[in-house]
Amino acid sequence: MQYFMNDMKEYYGSGETKKVSWRESQLKGLRRFLIEKEEDILKALMLDLGKHQVEAFRDEARLPQIALLSSAEIVPEPLGLVLIISSWNFPFGLSLEPLIGAVAAGNTVVLKPSELSPACSSILALGLPNFLDFPIIRCLKIH
Known part of the structure; x- marks a missing residue:
């Protein structure tokens, strides 16, 4: 793990x-x-959490209510290597929202989805590299 983290830090250091x-x-x-993976994502949410399609869109595709109570700070420089640890109950929303922000800022990212939602974690781990x-x-x- 340390090996690929060093590569990620080095790539970030290149400015790319x-x-x-x-x-x-x-x-x-x-x-x-x-x-492209929408159907697979919906199936995984049904397998892991029993969420039907409408419920999945409601829960995963909109801004979580807790975000309305939070504040943000604009930092002019990316941080470098970012670790995102996601929870099991909103496996896509709580993985992809911070991923979008981290990538948009210019960071390299290690995403660790929850092992408690294995189908969703598999979609992320096997699909994102493509x-x-x-x-x-x-x-x-990690299971």
């Missing part, structure tokens, strides 16, 4: 992730992932 073209390409890849700049954005699947 700060380029608008890199950030746009990653966000477009994430959009393609969501469009759409994003792997290994600069990594998704760990």
Whole structure:
């Protein structure tokens, strides 16, 4: 794990992730992932959480209510290597919302979805590398 983290830090240090073209390409890849994997995502939410399609869209696709009570700070420089640890109850929303922000800011990312939602974690771990700049954005699947 330390080996690929060093590679990610080195890539970040090259300045490539700060380029608008890199950030746009990653966000477009994430959009393609969501469009192309929509059916698989809905099936995984049903398997892991028993969420039907309407419930899945309601819970995963909108801004969580807790975000309305939070504040944000604009930092002019990306942080570098970002770790995102997601929870089991909203496996896509709580994985992808911070991923979008981290990538848009120009960071490299390690995403660790919850092992308590294995179908959703598999979609993220196996699907994201096909759409994003792997290994600069990594998704760990630990069971």
